[in-house]
Amino acid sequence: MGPGLRIRSGDGGLTLIESASFEEEGFIAAFTTRKGGWSPRPFDGLNMGFGVPDDPRNVRLNRIAALRALGLEPSLAAAMRQVHGDRIAEVTEALKGRGGLDHSTAFAETDGMYTALRGVALMATFADCVPVIIADRTGRKIGLVHAGWKGTALDIAAKLALRMGFEQGRAEDFMAVIGPCVGPCCYEVGEDVAATLVKAGGSGALETEGDAIRADLGLMNELRLVGLGFAPGRIERYEGCTSCEEDSFFSHRRDKGRTGRSAAIAAIAV
Ligand SMILES: [Zn+2]
Structure with a gap:
């Protein structure tokens, strides 16, 4: 799983992965698994995404259970309609609660959010793409992004850090998971995608094996944050693979598109 990460269990088999170091700093940074929840196949069981053909009532129940397991108030949660872009929104007092339990009010065409509000959960959904959560320990902000290969090539994690006030002299204030x-x-890419990732500075995250080119998007996001100036010891990374770990995760590639979504949940603890 990786150093700094641990399991949190809730009612009905609910299982989340959370960062102990974020918790020590007064933040919540967690990732849901598919364990627990109310959704039927192929979204079983803790589907956190409204964008798949699961009954939205299940998604609402699943989100409420996951947020409550983390001590967060579901009605304050914010979520996005993700489009593999690089638009980032600040969740302010006037915007909290948008999209958390109702997809129609979610932040449109947005793949990143941050907030300075305590107790307001930020949520993004995933099935193979990379969740990155970033916190500013002294500025007291937290944010997250959804980064597939497009968002990774657009450098959305670094853009989030900069929007949150990252600068070289403050590297020690920032942490990421x-x-x-x-x-x-499980992630073979074509030559076009590989070329785009190389152009974006990701050659260190590509492997070739015969004719196959494999991309490590999690590593590429880590390398981009290190390149920006993050202290390497302040970046944690889940060690594993959503496609290989079928009992724990939804995987768009493995399940050929018919699957649910996990969530990354980030908040400043109340
Ligand atoms: Zn794998």
Whole structure:
């Protein structure tokens, strides 16, 4: 699983992965698994995404259970309609609660959010793409992004850090955790995608094996944050693969699109 990460269990088999170091600093940074929840196949059981053909009532129940397991108030949670872009929204007092339990009010065409509000959960959903949560310990802000290969090439994690006030002299204030995503073991990419990732500075995250090119998007996000100036010891990363770990995670690639979504949940603890 990786150093700094641990399991949190809730009612009905609910299982989340959370960062102990974020908790020590007064933040919540967690990733849901598919364990627990009310959704039927192929969304079983803790589907956190409204964007798949699961009954939205199940998603609402699942989100409420996961947020409550973390001590967060569901009605304050914010979520997005993700489009693999690089738009980032600040969740202010006037905007809290948008999208958390109702997809129609979610932040449109947005793949990143941050907030300075205590107790307001930020949620993003995933099935193989990379969740990155970033916190500013002294500025007291937290944010997250959804980064597939497009968002990774657009450098959305670094853009989030900069929007949150990252600068070289403040590197020690910032911490990041990169959640469960598809590993290079299960993520072969075509030449076009590989070329785009190389152009974005990701050659260190590509592996070739015969004719196959494999991308490690989690590693690429880590390398981009290190490149920006993050202290390497302040970046945690889940060690594993959403496609290989079928009992724990939804995987768009493995399940050929018919699957649920896990969530990254980030908040400043109340
Ligand atoms: Zn794998």
